[in-house]
Amino acid sequence: MFVIINKRKFIISFICLLILSFVILPFNFKSDITTIFNNNECLLILEKIFELRNKALLEEDLNILNNLYDKSVKYGVWAYEHELKKMKYLHKWADKQGVDFKSIRTKIKINRIKTINDGYSINFIVSTEYKYVYKNDLDNVNFFRIGTYHILNIIKKEEGWVITKEWYTDPFADSLNLDEIEYKDIKEYILAQEKKDLSNLNERRKNAVDYADKFCGAAGNDEDGFKYNKKYRNYNYLGGDCANFASQILHEGGNFKKTYIWNYNKTGGSKAWINAQAFKDYMLNSGRASLIAYGNYGKVYKAAYNLLPGDFVAYEKKGKVTHISVVTGLDSRGYALVNCHNTDRYRVPWDLGWSNRGIKFWLIRVHF
Template sequence: MVIIIKKMKFIISITCLLVLSLMIVLFNFKPDIVTIFNEDEGSQILEEIFKSRNRALLDEDLNTLNNLYDKSTKYGVWAYEHELKKMKYLHKWANKQGIDFKDIRTKIKINRIKTINEGYSINFTASTEYEYVYENDPDNVNFFRIGTYHVLNTMIKEEGWIITKEWYTDPFADSLNLDEIESKDIKEYILSQQKSDSLQINERRKNAVNYADEFCGAAADEEYEFKYNKKYRNYNPLGGDCANFASQILYEGGNFRKTHKWNYDKSGGSKAWVNAQAFKDYMIYSGRASLISYGSYSKVYKASYKLLPGDFVAYEKKGKVTHISVVTGADSKGYALVNCHNTDRYRVPWDLGWSDKGIKFWLVRVHY
């Protein structure tokens, strides 16, 4: 009797499995199980989104940009409106600069993925490379990279994957008033410049630049794995890591000695080491640096051609320095390029993302 019962249970189990399989095949029945979602699939989704979005930004294609977002929610609308402002800014800046963007490419590194509602929430790092040429020098291609850290929610619709929500630290957040700058004279001046082939810098400056290139995080060459130097605390969650990174560049690369006021040890960095305003003040008042020029963009852009690799730019908002970037080179017209953290930049034109009329610039010579 026991054997018969066991056989009947076995037959019932097999029958249930067969019925379930038949339902899946014939009726597209979906059992209530956890979806298995791997990194490759996530990368494909993001690559599809970024390829379309980068092309839309490049071509000022409002229709394609619009179709990438879910407008039925406020988060989708906000994400779309922000990207639209970014598109307009990039092209206004390009006009001021006298350049044409030729390509925009993004590399993705996924950190975490989880399922939400009918889609996914993806935490990832993006390294975006921009290629550009000057209008009167189309054969010389320049590029820069910007690294950003994203949380993006997406779902599938008939037209493909769309964005329902997105957050990232935007490098163009202070750039919405570029139209306040009279750009005609600026453009003519920039286009008249040439890169100096005779520029000589000492070994300390070269080593500072090498350090800045290796540890600029999500904007660095892929071989460096988009990482900061693990010897130092990442201060981004505490308000920003730009001054900490600039201090590292001068100490690790430029061979500046630590002092009582400018110091980093196991307890962290001193105020002059990690705070942008304090870093700028310390470098100038200590005599380790001196001011090249100060003021609005229209007042300092000509002086920016005096900047050397290893110097730095301080960005002032409402009377306070809020950001530091370090000069790492110049493009084909001799326009200074910078590296920094938060957001991560590699060889980016020094004013890109800092075009609000209220911003003032400190161009600072460092005495190596």
């Protein structure tokens, strides 16, 4: 049976119901309603801020970037200066790579909100998608996603909402002081490469990539809920989760059996399972992997075209491996793309965020 309700009566009834919810119904329900309103308001504010900030990064628009921050407080100044450095780095990397960024878009998931003075302190997750094309291959659009975890304070001023403080795990932090290097030859080499055929990739490598894509956290998609695999402890707050994730990819996806040295059980992971340096050493010393190349970017970037999905890259700073990422694909010019945790990455060019001259790379072939 269908019931037709007069539109005016429906609106009046809805308003009365809303008033009653704040006057008569239990306090918890009123609190929930308030929370919903706060979430919606904050989400709209954040979406607008990130839309403008992405536009500023994409177009190198300093005026837009400047207007997003309250620079009368030191934390606002620091947040602005950090984004300015990131803007410069992103475009330096693009120039080295021979690419143009076409769009930067974000999805936001709010975790918690706290009211402060004339504004909010918001804890939230951001999944940012970057699209790019090679300058000599404009028809093929590539994309990658980076997931970040933010705590951001905003207040409302006459000109609108502005950022007074921000903390997040920045994937470009190791390259914000990018050395000036001569990369004309590098760009020419990259632009001369061709797309590679991965149709003959074996099943274990494919399954490893599927796992890496599904559990890449904040860099993932809505369907997977921006989550890690709950079977495993999250080590981000205990020094980093990158090796733990790489171990999961090889075990859960790639069907590598646990060993006495490389192991995870109800008490957690062994050193070779969760520590980046120990993971790299174990894989090489056990014969489960072998070295493709080692050295700074200028020494290894050509060899990186030998990487296949399921292989991994280890990043060394001051003589110690501090990060692991797993190769999950190749872009339209055959450039290796990686997934990892802390910060979360989905199909990101393997050197993006790791461009300082002091960083050395271990390019590792995994023997599936």
